[in-house]
Amino acid sequence: MLTYLLRRFGFIFLTLILASIIIFSVTQFLPGDVAQIILGQFATEVAVENLREELGLNKPLHMQYLNWAGGFIRGDWGDSLVSRLPVRPMVMQRLGNSAMLAGLALLIYVPLGIILGVIAALKRDKMPDQLITGVSMAFVGLPEFVSGLLLITFLAIGAGWFPANSSIDPDSTFMESLPYLILPAITVSLSGLGYIARMTRSGTIDVLRTDYVRAAELKGLSGSQVLIRHVLRNSLLPTVTIVAMGIGWLLGGLIVTEAVYGYPGLGRMIVYGIQRQDLPIIQAASMIVVAVYSFSNLAADILYGLLNPRIRVGK
Amino acid sequence: MATANPAMVTGLFRRIRRYPTTYIGFAIVFLFLLIALFGPMLAPYTYTQQNLAARLQPPSDDHVFGTDQFGRDIYSRILYGSRDVLVVAGSGTALAVFFGLLLGLFSGYRGGMFDEIVMRLMDVILSIPPLLLAMVILFSLGPSRVNVIIVVGFLYIPMVARVVRSVVLELKTRQFVEAARLRGESSLYVLYKEILPNVLPPLAVEASMRFSYSIFLVASLGFLGLGVQPPSPDWGLMVGEARTWFHQARWVLYFPAGAIAVLVVGVGFMSDGLRRMLLPGGASDA
Numbered sequence: 001m002l003t004y005l006l007r008r009f010g011f012i013f014l015t016l017i018l019a020s021i022i023i024f025s026v027t028q029f030l031p032g033d034v035a036q037i038i039l040g041q042f043a044t045e046v047a048v049e050n051l052r053e054e055l056g057l058n059k060p061l062h063m064q065y066l067n068w069a070g071g072f073i074r075g076d077w078g079d080s081l082v083s084r085l086p087v088r089p090m091v092m093q094r095l096g097n098s099a100m101l102a103g104l105a106l107l108i109y110v111p112l113g114i115i116l117g118v119i120a121a122l123k124r125d126k127m128p129d130q131l132i133t134g135v136s137m138a139f140v141g142l143p144e145f146v147s148g149l150l151l152i153t154f155l156a157i158g159a160g161w162f163p164a165n166s167s168i169d170p171d172s173t174f175m176e177s178l179p180y181l182i183l184p185a186i187t188v189s190l191s192g193l194g195y196i197a198r199m200t201r202s203g204t205i206d207v208l209r210t211d212y213v214r215a216a217e218l219k220g221l222s223g224s225q226v227l228i229r230h231v232l233r234n235s236l237l238p239t240v241t242i243v244a245m246g247i248g249w250l251l252g253g254l255i256v257t258e259a260v261y262g263y264p265g266l267g268r269m270i271v272y273g274i275q276r277q278d279l280p281i282i283q284a285a286s287m288i289v290v291a292v293y294s295f296s297n298l299a300a301d302i303l304y305g306l307l308n309p310r311i312r313v314g315k
Numbered sequence: 316m317a318t319a320n321p322a323m324v325t326g327l328f329r330r331i332r333r334y335p336t337t338y339i340g341f342a343i344v345f346l347f348l349l350i351a352l353f354g355p356m357l358a359p360y361t362y363t364q365q366n367l368a369a370r371l372q373p374p375s376d377d378h379v380f381g382t383d384q385f386g387r388d389i390y391s392r393i394l395y396g397s398r399d400v401l402v403v404a405g406s407g408t409a410l411a412v413f414f415g416l417l418l419g420l421f422s423g424y425r426g427g428m429f430d431e432i433v434m435r436l437m438d439v440i441l442s443i444p445p446l447l448l449a450m451v452i453l454f455s456l457g458p459s460r461v462n463v464i465i466v467v468g469f470l471y472i473p474m475v476a477r478v479v480r481s482v483v484l485e486l487k488t489r490q491f492v493e494a495a496r497l498r499g500e501s502s503l504y505v506l507y508k509e510i511l512p513n514v515l516p517p518l519a520v521e522a523s524m525r526f527s528y529s530i531f532l533v534a535s536l537g538f539l540g541l542g543v544q545p546p547s548p549d550w551g552l553m554v555g556e557a558r559t560w561f562h563q564a565r566w567v568l569y570f571p572a573g574a575i576a577v578l579v580v581g582v583g584f585m586s587d588g589l590r591r592m593l594l595p596g597g598a599s600d601a
Contacts, residue, residue, distance in 0.1 A: 015442045022443070026455045134336050134584075141583035143531050145538045145554060146572045153565060252446040256535050260558075270447065271539055274454045286451060290443050297442070 078280035098265035109189035117200025136194030148187040148260035167262030204235040244300035340584025354394030362395040381566040396548035404529035410468025415475025423483030437473035516593040523586035
């Protein structure tokens with residue numbers, strides 16, 4: 001297990017380095033010169049040249065990369081080209097905001113998805129199953145900007161239950177943001193809900209087919225006893241992994257959802273960064289997203305190995 | 316591969332019948348294909364035709380779905396847009412399937428160093444969330460239709476390659492492949508004649524899934540303003556633009572959003588149905 005963990009950490013380290021190279025090099029092919037972008041089009045040639053020198057833009061590309069990566073590791077993530085403020089506190093604050101939204105969404109869709117999945121499995125191929133399976137398939141496929149905007153028109157503008165816009169002060173505490181978080185969290189939850197429900201359903205069906213469940217039934221245990229003591233204990237284990245694997249999905253959903261509601265999280269920050277060509281923001285925020293993504297994938301794999309010892313053999 | 320016998324076929328139809336969503340999915344996709352083929356001919360206006368005197372008009376006889384902020388006919392724009400979305404997402408998917416198939420076949424069949432390097436590269440691409448990678452690449456390439464197609468194709472190569480490779484690895488140990496090799500057939504022959512036909516069913520399922528994700532991705536990029544650019548009738552872009560106006564004119568939002576929702580759900584149903592038909596006994600068939 002230890003060598004497996006070491007290998008996986010080594011791989012994550014390598015992945016982050018390669019991902020940083022991808023992100024760095026991709027952001028180099030910008031239309032236009034960074035120094036020119038900072039100073040605006042009316043800057044004198046001398047001023048632009050001086051700034052290029054100051055930012056190290058005249059050095060060869062690999063030196064620029066090493067400078068940037070070294071700074072990133074030391075915690076110096078540069079200054080925003082737009083606001084001129086240090087990037088790191090901003091990114092960390094938005095990360096916290098995104099985590100609040102993600103946390104609330106997980107609280108909604110994980111329990112609900114499990115309940116629906118188990119119901120569908122028990123009523124397999126009957127009306128409840130077809131309904132749950134069909135609706136969850138529809139929700140999985142629905143883009144967040146469609147479901148989000150529809151929720152806004154019905155629940156915010158139509159019914160007036162929630163604020164239509166979540167562009168709150170990025171400094172807000174959880175309790176201050178809560179009313180603004182509910183609609184975005186529901187939006188993110190819709191696709192996650194379908195995913196968890198489907199996975200729970202097929203996991204539960206697999207367990208229902210096993211000999212030990214049949215034995216438990218034949219031994220005369222009541223339906224609910226079989227369900228709780230034999231089926232759920234086994235079928236819910238993989239769900240833990242599925243939740244961790246779903247974090248990647250969640251991250252993509254957050255980017256779009258935050259843009260729909262204007263919620264100040266990492267996703268909106270990246271979209272704004274791209275619109276304003278704010279390189280340090282794009283680079284730092286993307287690296288953080290990749291890191292979160294990699295570590296949640298690692299967590300998923302480790303949990304899977306822990307919960308299912310059969311997989312571990314041979315690794 | 317076993318040829319289809321009557322029992323298999325009835326089994327197949329029984330499986331489909333249990334899930335009416337499969338029919339719905341195929342019907343929706345077929346309908347959208349028809350719209351993409353013939354829609355633009357039936358459109359009463361072109362997708363750029365402006366009429367500032369008739370801005371944000373509610374649905375009427377002249378404009379079935381109403382008009383947008385420039386007085387453009389939303390119904391016509393949606394008809395034209397269907398071609399856009401199917402072409403962009405479809406070509407992206409085709410690129411991914413083609414290159415993913417090649418990489419997966421050779422990587423799985425040859426094994427060794429080549430396989431190791433290809434698969435680690437795929438892992439690195441997979442370690443960046445697709446939407447984020449698409450945004451960052453489009454940021455540097457510049458947003459345009461062709462670039463969106465390239466990015467979608469590139470992003471989904473690893474997923475296809477992985478699926479194909481795992482099937483090839485399993486097939487490699489089967490006796491009919493072994494037999495062909497012992498007969499002295501060339502690698503290309505074995506890959507093309509013995510392995511490829513067996514890769515096709517899972518590949519078709521994977522391709523249909525990639526297609527639904529591609530539509531999702533293309534629409535999301537359009538919505539964020541980072542994909543296909545105005546005045547294109549891209550549905551995602553239309554929804555994005557509608558955000559400014561839907562407080563006064565709901566239909567500006569409802570129709571393109573509805574079109575995306577119906578298509579995405581239809582492709583999802585179809586892909587799920589394909590999985591049940593072509594890969595019975597798989598995990599999601601349970």
